Amino acid sequence: MKGDSVTINLDVTNMQRNDEIEWRFENLRIARVIVNNLAYFDDGRFRDRLKLDHQTGSLTITNTRTTDSGLYQLKTIIGHKESIKRFDLTVFGE
Numbered sequence: 001m002k003g004d005s006v007t008i009n010l011d012v013t014n015m016q017r018n019d020e021i022e023w024r025f026e027n028l029r030i031a032r033v034i035v036n037n038l039a040y041f042d043d044g045r046f047r048d049r050l051k052l053d054h055q056t057g058s059l060t061i062t063n064t065r066t067t068d069s070g071l072y073q074l075k076t077i078i079g080h081k082e083s084i085k086r087f088d089l090t091v092f093g094e
Helices: none
Strands: 006-008 020-025 028-034 036-042 051-052 059-061 070-078 083-090
Touching: 006 083, 028 051, 036 051
Parallel strands: none
Antiparallel strands: 006 059, 020 028, 020 070, 028 036, 051 059, 070 083
16 A cells, blocks of 8 residues: 555575675666675665665565556576566555
């Protein structure tokens, strides 16, 4: 629901120094962890509402808006193995 927080869980354990996690929203990079360095790429849409847990890879969006609805894509490179997962998020409310 609009105004709530939502967490998309990845639940990665044992992140290694060279592992990479990247979150995208509608093909725009929004968060990334490389070699334990966390970075957010915000065009103003999420304005301090994103939190990426660099140990698990989970992404939390606080104070959700209906404009947060859409396709989220997670790319991980863990132990030289690349994986892509997609999540469709719908936020309801006025």
